[in-house]
Amino acid sequence: MRFAVESSSGKVRLCGMVATREESRNADRVIGAVPGVKALKNELRVIAEIRSRMGE
Numbered sequence: 344m345r346f347a348v349e350s351s352s353g354k355v356r357l358c359g360m361v362a363t364r365e366e367s368r369n370a371d372r373v374i375g376a377v378p379g380v381k382a383l384k385n386e387l388r389v390i391a392e393i394r395s396r397m398g399e
Contacts, residue, residue, distance in 0.1 A: 346370070346387055353381035360388050 344366055346359025355374050361367050367387045374383055 348374070350380075353379050354384070355380050355382070356384045356386065358386040360390050362390050364389050 344359075344361045346357055346361060349356045349358070355377075357370055357374065361370070367385060367389060370387060371383060371385055374380060
């Protein structure tokens with residue numbers, strides 16, 4: 344799992360790559376539970392899905 348978290352005024356953006364959809368959902372859940380987070384934009388990409396599209 345390799346991703347970055349950016350935040351400003353209660354708005355959080357996740358970007359990078361994770362191994363599974365479950366990891367992406369877990370990141371959503373954890374960040375969403377942080378006090379003060381008003382909005383969350385999840386731009387995480389799932390490595391397995393990228394490889395599948397590339398025929399690997």
